Amino acid sequence: MTSADEMAATARNADPLHDHRDAGEAWTADTMAAHLVHLHGADGAREDMGLEFLAEVHALLRHDPAAPPARREPRRRYSTIGWGQLRTSDNPEDTDLYLASENGTTIICFTPADRALLAAVVSPDTPELRELQDRWAAKLGPGGRHAVSEGHVAGYRLGVRDMEATPAYRTAPPDADDVIGYLTDLAGTPAAMERGMLDALGSVTEFLQLLKDWGGKSS
């Protein structure tokens, strides 16, 4: 496991955002986490909390035996990432958003002005989803391959794709119709709908658990 100290050292030595964004390279969890730590290095009050939280997420990603028991399910390393900036009508400040994914597991990092948040979301990886991905990638045109990937993380990707490709889109959150349209296509049968619902509910629950744990680190 990469310790919090090692991550902090990495963050002090480089700004991976520019290195990887400019080169168009895939990000790893290491560089992504290092960048988040880098962002939080400007805020001493939050740095320790961010480091501790990221260390826990790293343990999760690396299937480290030291990870909390509830999170010890096997997961793969993240190898790709989307990124963009979100500006909502009631949030005039740009918010950085990073997203890394590999074979059905996605990590989303939100870095609003005063906090960092990471959420791990699990989604299935099946031939059917791959076929759907191809279809939607073609439908969405340039950037579509990036926009649609495994199962239920697609909603995020739609948002990330639009945020990257369409400056005007940065004035509003991703269009719910895009997400619903995708899922309606995905959920062609009641059984698939139910599975999709449970998967998505699982994402919400895991997200809330992460929020809860994150809050615990700050106390």
Add this chain to the structure above:
Amino acid sequence: MTEAPDLASVTAVALVREAVARRMDPEAYNPGKMVTEYLRKVWEDDGRPEEGLDVGPALGALIGMLVTMAGASVQALICAGAGKPLEDVTDAELHERLDSLEIDLLLRGFGHD
């Protein structure tokens, strides 16, 4: 014996229920506020200070996306069960089906590791 669902599961179901009950209109429900309430409950139980508890709009938007994804499937299930499009499902029918769905989800012990 069925274990009681944890607070995160109950909150997740409640968030999605609220979204579907309001027909997925993002102007009509506030997931960020609901999650703030969730955190307040958790933190109160743990005796933590509430400083910095409020969930900002960006985080609210992310939660909204998560909830939208789950809600879309719930909505589709309700329409399939009712055998008609959502616009033909009355509010009373919508709530009745949500009640059944919510109970079913919670009885499964949804969200347990």
